[in-house]
Amino acid sequence: MYDAGFGPDGISMRDAYAAIHFWCRAHVDDPEAPTGLGERARALVSALPEPADATDVEMRAVFGELIGGNLAWAYRKTDGTHRMAEYAHSALRGAGATQEIIDPAEREVLTASPMGPYLFCSRFW
Numbered sequence: 001m002y003d004a005g006f007g008p009d010g011i012s013m014r015d016a017y018a019a020i021h022f023w024c025r026a027h028v029d030d031p032e033a034p035t036g037l038g039e040r041a042r043a044l045v046s047a048l049p050e051p052a053d054a055t056d057v058e059m060r061a062v063f064g065e066l067i068g069g070n071l072a073w074a075y076r077k078t079d080g081t082h083r084m085a086e087y088a089h090s091a092l093r094g095a096g097a098t099q100e101i102i103d104p105a106e107r108e109v110l111t112a113s114p115m116g117p118y119l120f121c122s123r124f125w
Contacts, residue, residue, distance in 0.1 A: 008082055008090050016091030017059040018051035020066060023079050041070040044118035057106045058113055060095075063088040064102070069120030 008016075028045045044065065049058055065071040066088045074084045082090075102110065110116045 008086065009094070011087065011090050011094060013056065013059045013063075013091045013095050014051055014054070016087040017054055017062060019079060019082070019087045020062060020071075020074070020084050021048050021051055021054075023077065023084060024048065024071060024074055027074070027077065038070070040118050040120075041073065044070045044115055047113075047115035047118055049113070049115065055109065055113075057102065057109050058115065060092070060106075061102060061110055061113075061115070061119055063092055065120055070118060 024045045025048070028042055048054075048062065054062075062071065066075060066084055071084075077084050110119060
């Protein structure tokens with residue numbers, strides 16, 4: 001289960017996604033971004049839906065990418081309040097998610113999403 005025991009308790013998925021979205025957009029080209037940050041990761045950040053437009057499955061996919069995919073470079077980064085990992089784990093915990101697994105019906109939704117081609121997990125679909 002995701003219960004990492006830290007982070008902003010009670011944060012909504014949308015608020016957590018917004019924090020991750022805006023931080024990643026602002027920092028993807030920072031000199032402190034990891035050397036070799038792949039084009040796929042950069043493309044994913046560019047393709048992230050705006051927070052008001054993101055679906056629940058898109059937000060969960062982004063949390064999964066942050067925990068162990070193309071956004072993992074941001075896992076320990078902070079916006080000055082919380083680490084990006086804390087936002088992802090707390091949102092998933094608050095939503096009752098026990099894992100970032102995307103089921104087959106949700107995969108279909110994600111393949112139609114602009115960010116679909118850049119998701120790490122899409123390599124295994």
